[in-house]
Amino acid sequence: MPMTAPPEVPSTLLKAMTSMEKAMRRLHPLAIPALKEPLLAHEEPLKTLLHVLAAQDSPASDAHTRQVFTRACTLIEDSIRLFGTGDDATQAFMSVLKAMRKHCQAQEALFELCDGFPQVNQYFLEGEPVPVAAPRRPGKTRLFHSTRDQEPYARGGYSLFVPESYDPDHPLPLVVAMHGGYGHGRDFLWTWLREARSRGFILMAPSSMGRTWSIADISMDARQLNRHVEEVCSRFTIDASRILLTGMSDGGTFALGFGFRGDCPAKAIAPVSCVLPPVDLGLAGDRRIYWVHGAQDWMFAVGRAVAACKEISSAGADVRLKVVPDLSHAYPREENDAILRWFDPALAL
Numbered sequence: 001m002p003m004t005a006p007p008e009v010p011s012t013l014l015k016a017m018t019s020m021e022k023a024m025r026r027l028h029p030l031a032i033p034a035l036k037e038p039l040l041a042h043e044e045p046l047k048t049l050l051h052v053l054a055a056q057d058s059p060a061s062d063a064h065t066r067q068v069f070t071r072a073c074t075l076i077e078d079s080i081r082l083f084g085t086g087d088d089a090t091q092a093f094m095s096v097l098k099a100m101r102k103h104c105q106a107q108e109a110l111f112e113l114c115d116g117f118p119q120v121n122q123y124f125l126e127g128e129p130v131p132v133a134a135p136r137r138p139g140k141t142r143l144f145h146s147t148r149d150q151e152p153y154a155r156g157g158y159s160l161f162v163p164e165s166y167d168p169d170h171p172l173p174l175v176v177a178m179h180g181g182y183g184h185g186r187d188f189l190w191t192w193l194r195e196a197r198s199r200g201f202i203l204m205a206p207s208s209m210g211r212t213w214s215i216a217d218i219s220m221d222a223r224q225l226n227r228h229v230e231e232v233c234s235r236f237t238i239d240a241s242r243i244l245l246t247g248m249s250d251g252g253t254f255a256l257g258f259g260f261r262g263d264c265p266a267k268a269i270a271p272v273s274c275v276l277p278p279v280d281l282g283l284a285g286d287r288r289i290y291w292v293h294g295a296q297d298w299m300f301a302v303g304r305a306v307a308a309c310k311e312i313s314s315a316g317a318d319v320r321l322k323v324v325p326d327l328s329h330a331y332p333r334e335e336n337d338a339i340l341r342w343f344d345p346a347l348a349l
Contacts, residue, residue, distance in 0.1 A: 005053075005062070009069050010119040012049050013110070016042035016076050017123070020103045021333070023083070028298065028328040029093050032084040039080045046077045065116065068109055075106035097182065104187035111143070111193075126198040126337075126349060142166070145186055146228075147207075152186065158206040158228045159189045162236060165200045173201040173242035173344055176229065176266065178251030181212035188248070195336050199347045204232055213247075213254035215277050222258050229265050244343045246270040248331050249299070253277050259287060270339045273329055275300050276308035285316030290342045292335050294327025 019042060023035040053070045079102035086092040107124075114121040147157035166172060175196065179188035185205035196203035206228055214220035232238065245266040247255040252274030259269040260279045270290045289312055293305040302323055313319040320342065324332050340347040 005065055005069060005117070009049060009053065010117050012042075012045045013069065013073055013076065014119060014123050016046055016080070017103065017106060017110075020076065020079055020083075020099075024096075024100055024103070025330055025333060026326075026328070027096065027330040028296065029089050031328075032089075032092050032096060036080075036084040039083055043077065043080060046073055046080075049073050050077070065113065068113055072106040072110040075102045075109065079103045079106065101184075101187055104190050107190045107193075108186075124194055124197055126194050146231075147186075153184055155184075155207055155211075156209040156224055157185070158204055158232075159185045160205075160232060161189060161193055161196050161203040163197050163200050163202070166202070166236070168237045171237045171239035171242075173244065173347065174204060174229070174232065174238045175201055175244045175246065175340075175343075176204050176206065176225075178206060178213065178245075178247030178255055179208070180247075180249030180251050183248075183251070188251070191248075191331055191333060192336060195340060199340065199349060201347060202232070202236060202238060204228065208250075208254075212250045215250065215253055215257060218254065218257040218261065218277070218279075221254065222261060222263065225258065226263060226265070240265065242344055244268045244270060244339075246272065246339065247274070248272045249274055249329065256289075260284065268343050270343065272331065272335070273297055273300060273327075275304050276311065281312065281315035281317075284312055287312075287317045288342075289317050289319045290322070290339055291319065292322045292324065292332060292339070294329065294332070295323050295325045296328045299329040 019039055023039055026035060050070065050073055053066050053073065079099040082095050082099040082102065084092045085095045110120055111124060114124055142162035144160040145157070146160065147154040175192060177188055177192045179185055185207040189203065189205035192203050206225055208214070208221055209224060243266040245255045245259050245264065245268065252271030255269050255271050256274070257277040257279050258264050259266060260281060260283050262283060267286060268288045272292045273294060291305055291309055293302050295302050305321060309319050309321045322335065322338065324335065
């Protein structure tokens with residue numbers, strides 16, 4: 001049975017979510033007040049939307065749809081409210097991280113409505129909207145969260161997305177995307193989901209065992225991560241020669257530390273906004289690196305990335321460094337395309 005909702009519901013909600021994405025892309029501690037200002041313009045439309053959903057007179061079969069839209073709307077409203085609150089710069093920045101989690105939770109809630117709402121479906125795809133009456137459904141989408149005791153934000157598990165196009169007779173590439181410090185794979189998954197869904201690769205977003213990755217002792221998280229990759233490869237048909245290891249901030253640093261180990265299943269590494277940890281570069285000649293860094297990074301100065309790339313290149317690795325002029329210490333979602341084209345030209349749109 002088709003799902004229904006007032007036409008302004010997905011439109012208003014997705015505008016607010018897109019605005020939050022833009023703010024996160026431009027994130028810098030000194031810019032937080034300026035970034036919040038355009039977000040506030042969405043508060044009244046979201047409040048109105050919640051009233052519309054609460055007052056909607058529709059068939060009982062649409063109750064779940066209303067609940068999902070209401071949850072997503074409430075989460076985005078909370079995200080905007082949280083963004084930049086606090087008595088000092090540190091508290092304001094931490095509140096932004098909490099707001100980002102609310103935004104990710106809104107995406108997770110809304111994702112299940114892709115089948116019934118073309119606007120929602122398009123939000124989770126790359127490219128321009130397709131003028132069709134309903135979203136295409138080439139197969140079943142698989143979204144998994146492997147965590148301890150089913151606790152949503154337990155440490156040491158992973159989230160996994162398998163695209164609708166998956167066919168066990170045709171091996172797919174695997175992208176392993178690792179969150180930054182204090183982050184979680186369940187949230188970081190959404191940084192890559194559009195690309196995985198549009199281009200047809202399997203996406204795994206693991207979570208560190210501690211609050212961040214075990215950079216001081218790579219082997220701690222490396223053992224767990226290898227078990228996760230082995231488990232995914234046993235359940236789905238993965239092309240073992242097409243595995244990409246990528247990560248943001250501490251996730252990128254760990255990707256480098258793990259990526260130069262002999263037990264790492266990936267030879268292609270795409271670190272973002274990070275530093276090179278103490279690591280044995282003896283295997284550098286067998287590795288490909290695509291490093292993305294912001295010229296305005298306030299946490300890890302871009303000069304450190306330049307020096308690290310020279311060191312890795314001198315050790316024999318195939319290294320490319322992409323410096324993004326306007327990027328601070330934030331994730332540049334627009335660079336996913338270049339990373340994927342470098343990793344595997346077959347994944348180009």
